Amino acid sequence: MSGEIIFHGGPVFTGSGRPLEGRAVIVRDGRVAAVIPEDQLDPASEARLVDLRGALLSPGFQDAHIHPVGGGIELLQCNLTDAESAQECVDLIRAYAEANPDEEWILGGGWGMDHFAGGNPPRRLLDEAAGGRPVLLQSRDHHSTWANTAAIERAGVTAETPDPADGRIVREADGFPAGTFHEGAGDLFEHVRPDTSAELAYQGLLRAQEELIALGITGWQDAMVGAAVAGIADPLAAYERALDEGTLEVHVVGAQWWVRDGGIEQVERMLARRAEIARRHPDRRLDLGTTKIMVDGVAENQTAAMLDPYRDEAGHDTCNHGLSFIAPADLRCYVTALDEAGQQVHMHALGDRAVREALDALQEARDVNGSTDGRHHLAHIQVVAEQDVPRFAALGAIANIQALWAMHEDQLDELTLPFLQDGQDARQYPFGDLARAGARFAAGSDWPVSTADPIAAIHVAVNRAYPGSGRGPLGGVHQRLDLETALAAYTSGSAYVNRREDDTGSVREGCLANLVVIDPNPFSVPASEIHRSRVTSTWIEGRLVYGAVPGTTLKESR
Numbered sequence: 304m305s306g307e308i309i310f311h312g313g314p315v316f317t318g319s320g321r322p323l324e325g326r327a328v329i330v331r332d333g334r335v336a337a338v339i340p341e342d343q344l345d346p347a348s349e350a351r352l353v354d355l356r357g358a359l360l361s362p363g364f365q366d367a368h369i370h371p372v373g374g375g376i377e378l379l380q381c382n383l384t385d386a387e388s389a390q391e392c393v394d395l396i397r398a399y400a401e402a403n404p405d406e407e408w409i410l411g412g413g414w415g416m417d418h419f420a421g422g423n424p425p426r427r428l429l430d431e432a433a434g435g436r437p438v439l440l441q442s443r444d445h446h447s448t449w450a451n452t453a454a455i456e457r458a459g460v461t462a463e464t465p466d467p468a469d470g471r472i473v474r475e476a477d478g479f480p481a482g483t484f485h486e487g488a489g490d491l492f493e494h495v496r497p498d499t500s501a502e503l504a505y506q507g508l509l510r511a512q513e514e515l516i517a518l519g520i521t522g523w524q525d526a527m528v529g530a531a532v533a534g535i536a537d538p539l540a541a542y543e544r545a546l547d548e549g550t551l552e553v554h555v556v557g558a559q560w561w562v563r564d565g566g567i568e569q570v571e572r573m574l575a576r577r578a579e580i581a582r583r584h585p586d587r588r589l590d591l592g593t594t595k596i597m598v599d600g601v602a603e604n605q606t607a608a609m610l611d612p613y614r615d616e617a618g619h620d621t622c623n624h625g626l627s628f629i630a631p632a633d634l635r636c637y638v639t640a641l642d643e644a645g646q647q648v649h650m651h652a653l654g655d656r657a658v659r660e661a662l663d664a665l666q667e668a669r670d671v672n673g674s675t676d677g678r679h680h681l682a683h684i685q686v687v688a689e690q691d692v693p694r695f696a697a698l699g700a701i702a703n704i705q706a707l708w709a710m711h712e713d714q715l716d717e718l719t720l721p722f723l724q725d726g727q728d729a730r731q732y733p734f735g736d737l738a739r740a741g742a743r744f745a746a747g748s749d750w751p752v753s754t755a756d757p758i759a760a761i762h763v764a765v766n767r768a769y770p771g772s773g774r775g776p777l778g779g780v781h782q783r784l785d786l787e788t789a790l791a792a793y794t795s796g797s798a799y800v801n802r803r804e805d806d807t808g809s810v811r812e813g814c815l816a817n818l819v820v821i822d823p824n825p826f827s828v829p830a831s832e833i834h835r836s837r838v839t840s841t842w843i844e845g846r847l848v849y850g851a852v853p854g855t856t857l858k859e860s861r
Contacts, residue, residue: 307331308816308845309348311341313355314824318362318795318809320787322826328360330816333844337812353852358822358839361790362808363521364757365797367703368649368682368747370445370527372504372538375511377751379503381411381440384751389418389428396432396440408497409433412441413751414449416603417714423473424449426482439492444752446601448489455480457495464491469563469628471606485604486626487563499531504541512552516849518756519819519838521553524747524801526595526649526682528557529576542589543580552843554588556801558595558649561637563628570640577646592802593647596637597628599657602685603718607654610688611724618721624656631660638664638679643672647802648679649703655686655730662691665698674699680745680800683708686723686730687737696741701800703745704734704792706764707753709782711774728778734764735782744784744792745800757793758825762834764789770834786825786833816845820852 308330314322315338327344329337377384381399386392392414400409416422429438429451437454441447450458462478470487472480484491515523531537538557545551557580559573577591600606605613608625615621629637641648642665652661661681668677680701685708695702708715709732720728738744746764748755763769764784767776776783784792798808806815818841825836840850 307336307348307350308353309344309350310353310355310360310818311344313358313360314826315810316359316361316790316794317811318798319791322359322824328810328818330845333816333846335810335812335814335816338810355820356822357824357827358820359824359826360810361819361821362794362798362810362814363817363819363841363843364519364793365801365803365808366515366520366523366747366750366755366757367680367745367797367800368526368705369523369750369755371511371515371523371525371750372507372541373445373527374751374755375507375509375514376499376503377412378510378514379507381409382413383411383440384413384443386414386418389424392418392424393428393432396429396438400433400436407436408454409436409438410440410497412445413443414440415443415714416447416718417712422447422603422714422718423481423483426451426455426480429482439496444601444603444749446486446606447604448484448492450480450482450484450492454492454495455482458492460491467491469626471604486600486606501540501544504538505544508538508541508545509550515755516552516841516843517838519821519841520755520757521817521819521841521843522555522798522801522803522807523553524556524558524593524649524797526558526747526749527560528591529573530560530562532560543583546584546589551588552848554801554803554807555590556593557589557591558593559591561594561596563597567637567640570637570644570646573646574644590802592645593649594641595649596634596651598634598650598652598661599628599654600626601653602723603714605722607685608657608660609654609686609723610656610659613722614724615722625654627657627660631663634660635664635667639668639671642668642675642677642679645675647677650679650681651683652681653683653685655688655691658684658687659691662694662698662700665700666694669698678800678802682747683749685732686727687733688730689736692733692736692742693740695737696743700742701745701796702734702737702742703747703800704732704764705747705749705753705760706732706734706784706789707748707760708732709734710763710768710777711772712769715777731778733778733782734784735778738784738788743796743799744788745796746789746792747797758821758836758838759834761786761789761793761825764792765830765833770831786830790825816842818842820850
């Protein structure tokens with residue numbers, strides 16, 4: 304049998320628009336050699352024949368905002384992702400502590416804020432479960448840290464310790480830390496938190512890659528490279544080891560972490576690191592041409608930067624508008640310098656004030672540098688003021704959406720919406736408005752914050768509700784995306800952000816054969832049933848890396 308592969312018998316999503324029917328995709332030497340009508344196939348071909356049996360053939364998914372090494376490490380540590388209540392969290396922690404008696408610290412994460420009153424788990428629950436060992440556990444969104452008394456004491460944090468400028472310590476009545484540390488307050492443990500070993504980081508990467516390939520993900524943008532933040536190890540050494548040992552299957556863009564209290568001197572360091580990686584790994588499997596800037600926090604702990612103030616539990620306005628982690632004037636300066644240097648900027652911008660500050664920075668960069676091919680993107684964009692929606696297309700700012708969050712669920716409905724101003728529920732994740740205004744989309748998961756499954760996210764993008772939800776579509780039906788747009792965001796859209804649209808993200812002649820087979824075809828089922836679709840096989844450069852597919856030749860099939 305030759306090395307040629309022919310996919311046939313199912314629709315082909317090329318990366319945009321409706322799927323093609325009656326087409327065969329020919330793969331040769333790791334690339335798509337042709338997309339032709341099935342009736343033009345050579346009956347004498349010795350190629351391996353893959354019958355899709357009605358399933359959809361699509362470009363491999365690319366996740367435009369993810370933390371794979373941290374996610375993989377959490378799978379190997381105390382993993383609370385599957386807990387559905389505070390008691391289940393405690394039970395998992397106790398079981399982990401008993402199963403790992405030799406670990407000096409208990410580390411991990413995945414707890415949900417909606418499982419605890421006010422989103423703030425108390426230290427005493429950990430004290431009881433861990434038997435006196437220090438415990439540090441990251442929240443599911445990695446914007447909060449849960450610590451027990453032993454960890455707090457080792458860090459030297461007391462009632463007199465002030466809140467840092469970029470975070471908040473939840474306190475008991477006497478001022479002593481209650482156990483939850485939001486945003487930069489989690490950094491108070493950095494001097495005592497055990498370092499992540501190089502071996503654990505590497506094993507975390509391999510574990511994550513296995514999980515992600517099974518979901519059809521063939522490339523990603525790691526949203527935090529070059530620094531260890533919020534308990535997530537710097538993944539750069541793990542990626543380089545994987546490249547050297549030939550174990551990195553996917554292609555990766557690393558977004559270099561901008562230190563909030565650093566200065567403009569970071570630009571030159573990032574350019575030097577980018578050049579060094581390009582010199583050592585010229586195959587583009589790892590690229591550091593992106594910088595990640597945190598503009599603000601998250602709404603559920605009231606650190607997302609908002610134009611209007613948060614409300615208290617009684618519905619009264621407070622003085623809190625959230626946090627801008629970088630002064631707007633400095634942000635404009637940094638973004639302009641990065642843009643001039645040819646470095647893409649990937650900005651975490653969740654609140655409407657943060658979105659505006661990010662767009663203002665891109666406007667200044669354009670005013671100073673002219674129009675560039677920066678492909679800058681804003682991730683999360685939970686709340687966008689109406690007047691800022693058309694600015695995305697005008698500035699070439701890409702909407703990097705985490706679509707799984709665009710639905711009514713307990714964390715949003717109990718910890719966020721009650722504390723926002725009236726009418727803000729209609730401005731949550733306004734994807735439909737952005738689409739009508741001509742914005743370009745990319746898509747990511749922010750895993751391990753939430754599942755990395757692209758199909759689960761696409762289901763929510765199209766329905767604005769989780770499967771079986773009795774709650775209406777978040778923001779109204781007009782904020783839904785059609786399936787073509789949502790699927791394109793996860794394929795050709797993310798490939799564009801990753802500067803890989805020349806050879807990935809599409810099914811066309813010359814592209815790498817990074818492909819997924821999805822069954823049932825999501826275009827053939829009702830929108831409410833998209834979540835039933837599953838990736839049955841994943842292919843990278845024409846190699847089957849997940850799933851099992853029988854193969855025959857055309858001659859054998861006749």
